[in-house]
Amino acid sequence: MVDAAVLEKLEAGFAKLAASDSKSLLKKYLTKEVFDALKNKKTSFGSSLLDCVQSGFENHDSGVGIYAPDAESYSLFSDLFDPIIEDYHKGFKKTDKHPQRDFGDVNAFGNVDPTGEYVVSTRVRCGRSMEGYPFNPCLTEAQYKEMEQKVSSTLSGLDGELKGKFYPLTGMDKAVQQQLIDDHFLFKEGDRFLQAANACRYWPSGRGIYHNDNKTFLVWCNEEDHLRIISMQMGGDLGQVYRRLVTAVNEIEKRVPFSHHDRLGFLTFCPTNLGTTIRASVHIKVPKLAKDYAKLEATADKYNLQVRGTRGEHSEAEGGIYDISNKRRMGLTEFQAVKEMYDGISEIIKIEASL
Numbered sequence: 001m002v003d004a005a006v007l008e009k010l011e012a013g014f015a016k017l018a019a020s021d022s023k024s025l026l027k028k029y030l031t032k033e034v035f036d037a038l039k040n041k042k043t044s045f046g047s048s049l050l051d052c053v054q055s056g057f058e059n060h061d062s063g064v065g066i067y068a069p070d071a072e073s074y075s076l077f078s079d080l081f082d083p084i085i086e087d088y089h090k091g092f093k094k095t096d097k098h099p100q101r102d103f104g105d106v107n108a109f110g111n112v113d114p115t116g117e118y119v120v121s122t123r124v125r126c127g128r129s130m131e132g133y134p135f136n137p138c139l140t141e142a143q144y145k146e147m148e149q150k151v152s153s154t155l156s157g158l159d160g161e162l163k164g165k166f167y168p169l170t171g172m173d174k175a176v177q178q179q180l181i182d183d184h185f186l187f188k189e190g191d192r193f194l195q196a197a198n199a200c201r202y203w204p205s206g207r208g209i210y211h212n213d214n215k216t217f218l219v220w221c222n223e224e225d226h227l228r229i230i231s232m233q234m235g236g237d238l239g240q241v242y243r244r245l246v247t248a249v250n251e252i253e254k255r256v257p258f259s260h261h262d263r264l265g266f267l268t269f270c271p272t273n274l275g276t277t278i279r280a281s282v283h284i285k286v287p288k289l290a291k292d293y294a295k296l297e298a299t300a301d302k303y304n305l306q307v308r309g310t311r312g313e314h315s316e317a318e319g320g321i322y323d324i325s326n327k328r329r330m331g332l333t334e335f336q337a338v339k340e341m342y343d344g345i346s347e348i349i350k351i352e353a354s355l
């Protein structure tokens with residue numbers, strides 16, 4: 001049974017959210033019926049509905065508002081997760097099964113912006129959770145440290161273009177940290193959505209970043225997910241970025257076992273990242289389209305793309321530069337997720353050029 005204090009918080013948070021004008025998917029799908037059916041449940045890790053929804057309860061401006069404190073939450077609280085997953089990933093139904101991992105032809109993509117007029121930089125990332133560990137809210141400080149150790153020693157075995165160094169956040173010079181954030185290489189600190197989800201405990205213990213000298217291959221350790229594997233570079237050469245990512249993921253997967261679910265694909269803390277976990281993005285200047293932001297969003301939506309600000313989710317566009325990426329990550333293969341971005345951005349560039 002869920003204890004009385006948790007139930008009280010759940011009831012109060014639910015009432016406040018229901019009375020709010022929040023546009024979150026949490027508000028849309030946490031009906032009274034679903035709430036009553038789930039409010040007394042607990043996973044074997046002791047996670048309750050409150051652990052899933054507290055970020056969305058505190059942040060009514062969330063787009064989604066829900067996280068899975070442990071993998072079991074996706075099944076125990078499926079009455080809430082499933083419709084949110086279906087909505088976000090544009091039609092992945094609770095009876096659907098995510099396809100087998102398939103990176104496809106890594107030589108299929110070229111430069112998304114051959115003239116170099118629009119695309120500032122290109123990035124593809126994916127997330128992985130290490131088998132045997134729960135997600136952030138359930139991790140102990142000892143586990144954070146143990147995982148950091150495993151990640152840094154595993155990555156130290158990489159060579160060639162992937163050769164680099166692990167930099168723990170603990171003890172990192174503040175100016176160095178800020179420069180890495182400003183240059184878009186490192187996760188920011190104090191994200192209120194993650195904090196409210198209980199994902200920042202023991203910070204900065206166990207958190208860190210690995211990167212090669214050129215900072216074209218990076219791995220984040222224990223931010224939102226256990227691992228975020230990132231390939232990025234200036235310009236629009238998606239082919240090169242994608243090939244580097246696929247090589248890196250294959251190398252890392254040889255060395256570390258990751259949590260995978262038969263129906264949901266690779267498991268992540270946030271349901272928007274399940275499945276392929278792929279977010280392929282460009283930083284792009286489209287001043288004519290962006291004159292009317294609603295039109296930019298509507299155009300992006302037509303091609304299943306998502307628009308963010310320059311510093312990522314929940315940020316503003318700086319210097320007219322937007323982050324545009326594939327939105328769906330589930331119900332399609334890795335290759336198809338990246339292709340969705342490639343095709344959509346090609347169309348957006350055509351539209352911008354015609355205005």
Ligand SMILES: Nc1ncnc2c1ncn2[C@@H]1O[C@H](COP(=O)(O)OP(=O)(O)OP(=O)(O)O)[C@@H](O)[C@H]1O
Pocket residue numbers: 121122123125181183184185186187224232279281282283308310311312313323
């Ligand atoms: N194409 C890109 N070029 C350069 N930097 C990028 C690009 N796409 C994203 N970034 C940078 O990556 C950092 C992280 O962004 P953000 O947190 O939005 O996305 P994410 O790492 O994919 O994770 P999540 O979707 O969970 O937030 C930010 O600094 C952002 O500016």
